[in-house]
Amino acid sequence: MGTxxxxxxxxxxxxxxxxxxxxxxxxxxxxxxxxVPVMAVNDISFTVEEGDIIGILGPNGAGKSTTxxxxxxxxxxxxxxxxVMGYNPTKNRKAYVQQIGAVFxxxxxxxxxxxxxxxxxxxxxxxxxxxxxxxxxxxVMSKLFGVxxxxxxxxxxxxxxxxxxxxxxxxxxxxxxxxFLDEPTIGLDVIAKQRIREFIREMNKRGTxxxxxxxxxxxxxxxxKNVVIINHGEKVFDDSIDSLRKVLGAKKIVQxxxxxxxxxxDIEGASIVERESxxxxxVSVDLEVVSITDFMAKLxxxxxxxxxxxxxxxxxxxxxxxxxxxxxxx
Amino acid sequence: xxxxxxIYKECIRVAFAAASTYRMNFFLNSVIMLLGDILLPLVTILxxxxxxxxxxxxxxxxxxxxxxxxxxxxxxxxxxxxxMWATMxxxxxxxxxxxxxxxxxxMFLLMAKTFSIDAIGLFLGGAAIFIISLTQIGMPSLxxxxxxxxxxxxxxxxxxxxxLMMAATSFKWVGNSRIPEIFDSLRxxxxxxxSIFPKTVLVITSSIIPxxxxxxxxxxxxxxxxxxxxxxxxxxxxxxxxxxxxxxRSMVRLYQGVGG
Numbered sequence: 001m002g003t004x005x006x007x008x009x010x011x012x013x014x015x016x017x018x019x020x021x022x023x024x025x026x027x028x029x030x031x032x033x034x035x036v037p038v039m040a041v042n043d044i045s046f047t048v049e050e051g052d053i054i055g056i057l058g059p060n061g062a063g064k065s066t067t068x069x070x071x072x073x074x075x076x077x078x079x080x081x082x083x084v085m086g087y088n089p090t091k092n093r094k095a096y097v098q099q100i101g102a103v104f105x106x107x108x109x110x111x112x113x114x115x116x117x118x119x120x121x122x123x124x125x126x127x128x129x130x131x132x133x134x135x136x137x138x139x140v141m142s143k144l145f146g147v148x149x150x151x152x153x154x155x156x157x158x159x160x161x162x163x164x165x166x167x168x169x170x171x172x173x174x175x176x177x178x179x180f181l182d183e184p185t186i187g188l189d190v191i192a193k194q195r196i197r198e199f200i201r202e203m204n205k206r207g208t209x210x211x212x213x214x215x216x217x218x219x220x221x222x223x224x225k226n227v228v229i230i231n232h233g234e235k236v237f238d239d240s241i242d243s244l245r246k247v248l249g250a251k252k253i254v255q256x257x258x259x260x261x262x263x264x265x266d267i268e269g270a271s272i273v274e275r276e277s278x279x280x281x282x283v284s285v286d287l288e289v290v291s292i293t294d295f296m297a298k299l300x301x302x303x304x305x306x307x308x309x310x311x312x313x314x315x316x317x318x319x320x321x322x323x324x325x326x327x328x329x330x
Numbered sequence: 331x332x333x334x335x336x337i338y339k340e341c342i343r344v345a346f347a348a349a350s351t352y353r354m355n356f357f358l359n360s361v362i363m364l365l366g367d368i369l370l371p372l373v374t375i376l377x378x379x380x381x382x383x384x385x386x387x388x389x390x391x392x393x394x395x396x397x398x399x400x401x402x403x404x405x406x407x408x409x410x411x412x413x414m415w416a417t418m419x420x421x422x423x424x425x426x427x428x429x430x431x432x433x434x435x436x437m438f439l440l441m442a443k444t445f446s447i448d449a450i451g452l453f454l455g456g457a458a459i460f461i462i463s464l465t466q467i468g469m470p471s472l473x474x475x476x477x478x479x480x481x482x483x484x485x486x487x488x489x490x491x492x493x494l495m496m497a498a499t500s501f502k503w504v505g506n507s508r509i510p511e512i513f514d515s516l517r518x519x520x521x522x523x524x525s526i527f528p529k530t531v532l533v534i535t536s537s538i539i540p541x542x543x544x545x546x547x548x549x550x551x552x553x554x555x556x557x558x559x560x561x562x563x564x565x566x567x568x569x570x571x572x573x574x575x576x577x578x579r580s581m582v583r584l585y586q587g588v589g590g
Contacts, residue, residue, distance in 0.1 A: 074427035076583055098433035107425050113348040122344060125336040126432050126439070154351065 004178060004209050005048035005071070010080035012041040012066050012233075040066040042233040043080075048211060048226075053204055055224035055241075056213040057319065063233040064213040068182045071211065072102050085177060098127065101176035105183035108163065109170045110155045116166035117151045120173060127174035134173065141169045144199055161192030168199060172208075179203070181212040185219055197222050217316060231323050247318050250287040253311045254295070256280070262303035270295060284313075334438060341442040349447050360451030367403065368455050370521065371396050387523045391553060394463035398552075399521040399545025400456030402482065404449040406489040412444020413437065414510055417497035422504050426585050437494070437578055470552050477556065481548035484564050485520075487571040488543050492517065494574030501581040520544035536563040543567050 017033040041063040048054050058064045069075040071082060073089030073096055082089055087096040110119045117138075124134045142148045145165040150158060158166070164184065171179060181200075185193045193216070200210055200223055214220060220227060220241065227244050229237035237244065253273070261278040269289025274282040285295050292310065299305075349356040371393050378389035417440060420426040429436050429443075464470075470478070496510045503509070520541035524532050535542040540563050547560045 069427060072427065072431060074430040075585070093430070094433045094435075097431050100431075102431050104427070107428055109428055111344060111348070113351045114344060118344060118347060122337075122340045125333065125340040126434055128333045128336075 002050055003047050004050040004052075004085055005046075005211070006081075006083040007047070007067075007071070008045045008081045010041055010044045010067065010070060010082065011039070011078045012063070012070060012075065013037055013039050013078045039233050041070070041077075041230075044228075044230065044233075044235045045080075046228050046235065046238050048209060050209055051204070051207060052226060053200070053210040053212065053224050055220035055227045056211065056230060057217070057220060057227060058213075058230035059323070060215075062230045064230055065182055066233075067230065068102075068180050068211065068213055072100060072180050073097060098174070099177050101171035101174070101179040103164075103167050103171045103179070103181050103184050105164070105181075105186040108167060110163060110166055112156050113154060115152045115154055116147075116158070116163075116170070119155070119166070119170060120151070123170055123173050129174055133175075137173055137175065138169070141172060141199075144202060145169065145195065161188050161195075164188060164192065164196065165199075168196065172203065176208065178209045178211065181210060181214075183214055184212065185214065185216055193218070217319070229319065229322055236322050236325075244318060245312060247322060251313050252285045252287060252292060253313055254283045254285055255309045255311065256283065256299075256305050257307040259304040259306055264302055265299075267295060267298045267302070334434065337434065337439070338442050338445075341445045344443075345445045345447050356448060359448040363404075363407075363449055364451040364455040367400050367452050368459075370400075371459050384523050384526050386525055390463045390466040391549075391555075392523060393459055394467060394553065395523060395545050395549040396521050397456045397459035397463060398482065398485075398549040401453055401460060402485050402489060402544050402548075404453035404456055405486060406493070407449035407452065408446055410441040410444075410490050411493050412446060413440045414493050414497045416440050416444045418500040418506070421500045421585065430582075430585075436582065437575070440497075464552075467553060470554065474552050474554055477551035478548050481543060481551045481560065481564075484567045485543040485545070485548055488540050488567050489517070491567075491571040491574035492539075494571075494578040498574070498578040498581040501584040517541050517544060520546055522546070532559075536560075537566045540567045540570055 014037075015035050016038050017029070018036045044063075044067060046054075056064050056067060066075065070077045071084065071089060073093050076090050084096070085099055087099070089096050109123070110116055111122070120134075120138060123129075129137070142151060145168070147162065147165050147169070150162055151166060151169075155163060155166070168184075184200075185196055188196070197219065200212075204210055204223075210223070212219060212224065224241055226240050227237065228235060229244075237247070254270075258279045258281065265272060265281070265283070267290065269286040270283050272281060273284045276282070285292065290298075296308075374392050374396060375389065377383060378392075383389065384392055417426070420429065420440075429439055432439055492513050496513060499506055499509055516539055518541075519527070519531065519535045520543070524535060524542050524546050527535070532542075536547075536559055543563055547556070547563060550556045550560060
């Protein structure tokens with residue numbers, strides 16, 4: 001398994017127009033508009049190994065979607081190089097997109113007025129899939145997703161979750177080697193999300209490489225092996241998900257439900273991060289200072305508790321820390 | 331090539347499926363388009379009925395020109411005019427990448443995917459006036475038919491060129507839905523005998539924006555009233571289409587999408 005995607009010093013800058021609010025500003029903008037350059041992606045480099053699932057994380061407007069669009073060849077970079085399977089996405093577009101798939105959570109390939117199965121047939125013609133391959137793939141993916149019952153119903157009557165499953169089938173019909181997913185679980189319920197994650201895992205086992213942008217950290221935690229974090233168009237983290245968890249050091253979160261209020265919770269290496277009530281307390285434990293066993297032993301000497309749960313540091317906390325660290329360094 | 335034919339066949343199938351889903355909408359669209367465009371021949375009949383007319387042209391000759399124009403419009407509406415609205419909409423809403431992601435020519439795909447049978451009523455209406463006019467004028471020779479077919483195809487090229495140029499502008503001026511109306515007005519020059527216009531207009535309609543090829547020149551060929559200008563206009567028409575294709579392809583690079 002070698003490197004399948006190599007991105008070097010990718011930059012995307014575009015111009016937009018600044019306009020104030022109100023009638024006066026609207027009238028003024030008819031005659032003069034101030035051009036404002038926007039650096040959507042600023043010098044991003046990363047690599048993706050074949051068979052990997054990589055998560056691209058970042059807040060709104062960070063440049064995730066712009067990066068994905070440049071990787072799919074639908075946006076031209078201002079500068080920098082992209083190599084996907086030996087292709088430059090902006091050159092020889094047709095040959096390149098034949099090898100990739102894409103699902104954009106907020107855009108659809110399905111045809112609204114007709115059933116998804118007719119949309120699949122359209123993609124079969126567009127990608128030149130043979131009758132035999134088409135039937136085999138439809139059968140396999142329909143069963144994986146459990147969509148056999150509704151792919152013959154008009155798209156407009158399907159739920160968002162059902163439509164999204166059909167979007168995945170549409171994008172995977174031609175068996176792409178690399179699939180780009182931009183917010184694929186946006187707006188879906190827990191069950192639909194889980195089904196989609198299972199599908200991605202199954203397809204990944206069969207050799208498909210996935211590049212995923214999402215706001216849903218559970219997507220990344222459950223699927224991705226490696227993570228790239230982008231903020232304000234710049235890469236702020238690029239490593240494995242395990243390394244991401246260690247950004248704040250080896251820490252665990254301990255949630256306590258006490259039997260009675262406890263005044264003295266001072267234990268070396270432990271600090272209270274949230275006190276919901278006198279009896280519900282969340283503590284962060286630095287494992288480099290105190291082991292969980294020692295912490296528990298010391299804690300049980302100080303107070304009695306009904307319940308205790310030990311968790312990993314929430315991903316949100318780690319990422320917020322990364323964003324803040326970058327902000328402070330500027 | 332085989333793949334492109336297959337795609338086009340699929341698109342036609344989808345267009346029929348969509349039309350059958352909203353049958354009432356399809357019937358209403360067909361009737362409204364027919365009524366809207368049939369007004370022109372009615373006005374022509376009224377003009378001639380009141381004793382006025384276009385000098386040198388009888389009512390059936392003018393109706394023939396207008397019916398050819400109507401049929402060309404109907405074919406364009408069915409097969410490639412959709413690219414204008416589809417491009418404008420996709421650029422404004424940021425969905426254009428869904429077309430760029432397909433491993434086929436984007437221009438072709440947009441035209442194929444917007445194939446619509448709504449204009450079938452318009453085509454049938456135009457064809458009916460065409461047949462009536464022709465029966466009054468007299469049957470053309472085989473050579474005239476061949477010239478007519480060639481000119482008619484070249485006229486469609488002009489319309490395709492216009493549609494592509496209009497569509498291309500939306501990459502630069504997002505949401506420019508009124509620009510096509512300017513070209514609609516220019517295209518209208520093609521529905522009248524060109525001899526009624528001043529020479530300057532004639533030069534424009536036959537060589538700069540060759541809209542005369544949409545209705546007038548093919549009809550003139552069928553009536554045996556063609557001139558050297560008609561044949562000379564073929565070259566600017568082809569250039570016009572090529573310019574449309576080149577402009578569209580180069581403007582696609584300006585596509586920026588919308589915020590993710």
